[in-house]
Structures are given as C-alpha cells and as structure tokens.
Amino acid sequence: MRRKAERGRRPARSRQSADATGAEASPSQLFDVTGLGGSGDGLARPVDPSDGGDLVFIPFTAPGDRVLARRTGHDRAVAEQIIVPGSERVEPPCSLFGQCGGCALQHLSTTWTLDWKKDRLLTGLRKAGVSDIPFVRTTQTGPYTRRRAELALRRKQGTIIIGLHQRGGDPVDLTECHLLHPALTALLPPLRELLAKTALLKREGDLLINLLDSGPDLLFSSDANPGTADRSRFATFAVQHAIPRIAWRRAGTIDVPEILTQIAPTRIRFGDTDVEPPPGAFLQASRDGEIAIQAAVIEALPRIPGKKARVIExxxxxxxxxxPLAEHIRVEAFEGHAAAVRSLQQASAGKRIAVTLRDLNRQPVEARELGSALAVIIDPPHSGAGMQMTQILDGKPGVLIYVSCNPKILFRDTVSLLAKGYRLDSIALIDQFLWSAEIETVCRFSRK
Incomplete structure (x- = not known):
C-alpha cells in the first residue's frame, strides 16, 4: 500500500474569491465525505447542518475525508484543502493527478478501489433482482500495462501538447503516465518534435495508439491534410522508432484511414492466431485484462455435446x-465494422470460424437463429446491444455469456433476462482500468 497522504496536503488547489466568469464564488464550507459516487467523485454532506444537508459530489476526495470545499453548483463542489484525510487515502503516484483527466482514483489504494468496484457490481445486480449472487472472481491489472491510448493533440504557441483532457477543459500535456505501457510513453517526446515540424496539425486533432505485438500502431486524426514533406518525415520517424504503420484521416470523419507509411506488417495474437488489425482497431486496454476476459468466457462455455455444436459471437x-473460442467449438462471428471483418476473415481461414459482416444495431441476428446455438457470446459497445438484445430475449438461448464494459446497461439487461427465466451462474470482474471508476465484467446467464 502506498504511503498515506499527510494531513492537509491534498489537493493543492488555491482558494478563489470569484469563479471563471467573474461572478462572486460561493463561500468555503466543511464537508464530510461518506462514500463515492458512480464516477468516483466523493459523496459529501456539510458538517454544519445550517449549510444544508444535501449531498454534493467532490472530485478527488476519499471516504472519511473532512474537506474544506467550495460549491460550484447545486450538487457539485471543489475541494480546497483536506482537513482530515480518510484512512484509505494514499499519496497519488503521478504529479499530474488532479489535472489530467485520465485518472480519478489515484488518491485511494488499489485494494480499496477493487473492493469498491466489486461492491458496486453486487449492489447493482441485487437491485436488478438477482437474489442468489454467485462467487465473484476478480482480476486487477497493474500500472504501466495499458496498451491503448486515445490522446488529444493541440498546437499552442509554437509547441505541441499531447495528452488527455482535464475535466471540461483543455488537454494536459502528458509528461508522465503511470497507466501507459512505457513503450508508448517513450514515444511522446519525439512525437511532439515531429508534429511541430509538420503541416498535419493546424490547431488540434487526436492520436490513437495501439501497442501491437509487432510494435506501436498510430492513427492520427487532424484538421489539415498531410503534405509530401510530411509523408517523408513520418516514414523516417517510423524507421527511427520501429513503428510498423502510421495512418491518418481527417478529424471529425469516419473515413477509411489513409496509410501514411508502413515499413512492416502489423500483428497481434489472439489465442493461437496472428491477426493483422486495421488502423485504430479496438483492443482490450491491457494484455493481462484481455487474457482474463478470454479465460472467463471459455470457462463459462457449457459442456460441448459434439462436433456439430456451435456458438454465436x-x-x-x-x-x-x-x-480462443474456436480452439474449443465452432464459432459464427458477427461484426459491423467492415475493416475488422476483413481482418477476422483473413486470419480465420481453415479454422472453425464463419464470419459475417452485419450491423447488429440495425439488422440483428434473429431470435430463431440465436435460440438454436449452444451459447451466445455478446460483447456490446458501451451504449449496449439495443435491438440485438431484444432478439436475444425472444430467442432464449440456453446460455448467454455477457461481456460488459458498462454496469448500468448490464443491470438493465439483467432485469430483462431474469424476467425471461434466466439465472446468473458466474461473475468475473476484471479491473483493467486502474484508478478509474470503469468496470469490466463477464457474466454467465442460463435458463432451463
């Protein structure tokens, strides 16, 4: 456990007499923090009852803290000084914590945050109607393991900022990071030098980096087109830093990315297979998190009755x-992103995999087909499965293995599944978003 913060040290925010608009600021008050809200902000009440008893959310505070804070809205406040730190408060490892928007919980021990996430999950499932909660297997990834980053780019006063947005504000230059894999952090200083010399970035853009098995894979989105000189610079940069591929597309579009330079094949391994992903492909946040999710899904498979059995993914x-699934059973895989489907099809030749390009939000796999599968595996986007979940509920497959990155959607769908006669058999919680409030789970539902 990290060394606990000294009394009165965190956060180092200055008291102000007026807000950013020039209006008179609210007076400072003492608050006691009693818990955390769903986004990781502290839940607090005024110490003095005459200040009102309504709960307010105070970022970067911990349960047990007594803080001096200033209200910024009906249910929001900003901490100015920690008067008495809570027992679980620790010294944040990163000097950018509180400015950079990448982390919300570095001031709490990782052991405590894992327990907190587990409690949130169980509380939500109980409220959804699950009366018999199975054992929850937990996995927590470590620092310096995140292999995927979506970073903001900003040209400002002749310099290049690469980082993450602070809450509701400009990006903070990422001069250090305790989440990212060191291979990605090491790229940031030379990338700043490169972008300063190019015409690719007039004012702002984005950079998505995936750390593949073949090396970093870069996708820029920017507000200006690359010129001939820019392409030459990117090619030289790729050779110097062993970057197999650099791609680009216009900011604000969903155009197919243009390959600026490619000096070697791109490759990532899933199970026993090498896949060449498209630029900007979705990956799990860390390799350890991916392995834990894969293991939980395989373990949730029902007993396979014969060679003709199949699952729908x-x-x-x-x-x-x-x-990984195809190493155990035939897989019918559905995906709506054309480039991802091409990668999947190329790598699945000769394997027990059938791949179909299909926009599942507009043209879901129908209930009858789902109901005939040995199991259905679903890993929906953050917004949920929409029409596809309706077909699952109508098809009533015997086993549904649900990979979720959004607890609210999981709880909502759990209510519907229970109403259709399903029960919750197993839960795996994977905490691969360290120091954030995000939760990844794998749940197995079954019905007779």
Missing part, C-alpha cells in the same frame, strides 16, 4: 474472443 471485432 456478437460484436466480434477483430477476433479477441473468436480465436
């Missing part, structure tokens, strides 16, 4: 789960 992506 929805939102298959590039094959994160498809190829």
């Amino acid at each position: 929805l939102y298959a992506g590039c094959g994160t789960l498809t190829f």
Whole structure:
C-alpha cells in the first residue's frame, strides 16, 4: 500500500474569491465525505447542518475525508484543502493527478478501489433482482500495462501538447503516465518534435495508439491534410522508432484511414492466431485484462455435446474472443465494422470460424437463429446491444455469456433476462482500468 497522504496536503488547489466568469464564488464550507459516487467523485454532506444537508459530489476526495470545499453548483463542489484525510487515502503516484483527466482514483489504494468496484457490481445486480449472487472472481491489472491510448493533440504557441483532457477543459500535456505501457510513453517526446515540424496539425486533432505485438500502431486524426514533406518525415520517424504503420484521416470523419507509411506488417495474437488489425482497431486496454476476459468466457462455455455444436459471437471485432473460442467449438462471428471483418476473415481461414459482416444495431441476428446455438457470446459497445438484445430475449438461448464494459446497461439487461427465466451462474470482474471508476465484467446467464 502506498504511503498515506499527510494531513492537509491534498489537493493543492488555491482558494478563489470569484469563479471563471467573474461572478462572486460561493463561500468555503466543511464537508464530510461518506462514500463515492458512480464516477468516483466523493459523496459529501456539510458538517454544519445550517449549510444544508444535501449531498454534493467532490472530485478527488476519499471516504472519511473532512474537506474544506467550495460549491460550484447545486450538487457539485471543489475541494480546497483536506482537513482530515480518510484512512484509505494514499499519496497519488503521478504529479499530474488532479489535472489530467485520465485518472480519478489515484488518491485511494488499489485494494480499496477493487473492493469498491466489486461492491458496486453486487449492489447493482441485487437491485436488478438477482437474489442468489454467485462467487465473484476478480482480476486487477497493474500500472504501466495499458496498451491503448486515445490522446488529444493541440498546437499552442509554437509547441505541441499531447495528452488527455482535464475535466471540461483543455488537454494536459502528458509528461508522465503511470497507466501507459512505457513503450508508448517513450514515444511522446519525439512525437511532439515531429508534429511541430509538420503541416498535419493546424490547431488540434487526436492520436490513437495501439501497442501491437509487432510494435506501436498510430492513427492520427487532424484538421489539415498531410503534405509530401510530411509523408517523408513520418516514414523516417517510423524507421527511427520501429513503428510498423502510421495512418491518418481527417478529424471529425469516419473515413477509411489513409496509410501514411508502413515499413512492416502489423500483428497481434489472439489465442493461437496472428491477426493483422486495421488502423485504430479496438483492443482490450491491457494484455493481462484481455487474457482474463478470454479465460472467463471459455470457462463459462457449457459442456460441448459434439462436433456439430456451435456458438454465436456478437460484436466480434477483430477476433479477441473468436480465436480462443474456436480452439474449443465452432464459432459464427458477427461484426459491423467492415475493416475488422476483413481482418477476422483473413486470419480465420481453415479454422472453425464463419464470419459475417452485419450491423447488429440495425439488422440483428434473429431470435430463431440465436435460440438454436449452444451459447451466445455478446460483447456490446458501451451504449449496449439495443435491438440485438431484444432478439436475444425472444430467442432464449440456453446460455448467454455477457461481456460488459458498462454496469448500468448490464443491470438493465439483467432485469430483462431474469424476467425471461434466466439465472446468473458466474461473475468475473476484471479491473483493467486502474484508478478509474470503469468496470469490466463477464457474466454467465442460463435458463432451463
């Protein structure tokens, strides 16, 4: 456990007499923090009852803290000083914590945050109607393991900022990061130098980096087109830093990315198969998190009755789960992203995999087909499965293995599944979004 913060040290925010608009600021008050809200902000009440008893959310506070804070809205406040720190408060490892928007919980021990996430999950499932909660297997990934980053780019006063947005504000230059894999962090200083010399970035853009098995894979989105000189610079940069591929597309579009330079094949391994993903492909946040999710899905498979048995996988992506599944059973994989489907098809030749390009939100796999599968595996986007979940509920497959990155949607769908006669058999919680409030789960539902 990290060294606990000294009294009165965190956060180092200055008191102000007026807000950003020039209006008179609210007076400072003492608050006691009693818990955390769903986004990781502290839940607090005024110490003095005459200040009102309504709960307010205070970022970067911990349960047990007594803080001096200033209200910024009906249910929001900003901490100015920690008067008495809570017992679980620790010294954040990163000097950018509180400015950079990448982390919300570095001031709490990782052991405590894992327990907190587990409690949130169980509380939500109980409220959804699950009366018999199975054992929850937990996995927590470590720092410096995140292999995927979506970073903001900003040209400002002749310099290049690469980082993450602070809450409701400009990006903070990522001069250090305790989440990202060191291979990605090491790229940031030379990338700043490169972008400063190019015409690719007039004012702002984005950079998505995936750390593949073949090396970093870069996708820029920017507000200006690359020129001939820019292409030459990117090619030289790729050779110097062993970057197999650099791609680009216009900011604000969903155009197929243009390859600026490619000096070697791109490759990532899922199960026993190498896949060449498209630029900007979705990956699980860390390799350890991916392995834990794959293991939980395989373990949730029902007993396979014979060679003709098959499972249906929805939102298959590039094959994160498809190829490990195919080592055990035939897989019918459905995915709506054309480039991901091409990668999946190329890598699945000769394997027990059938791949279909299909927009599942507009043209879901129908209930009759789902009901005939041994199991359905679904890994929906953050917004949920929409019409596809309706077909699942109508088809009533015997086993549904549900990979979720959004607890609210999971709880909502659990209510519907229970109403259709399903029960919750197993739960795996994978905490691969360290120091954030995000939760990844794998749940097995079954019905007679």
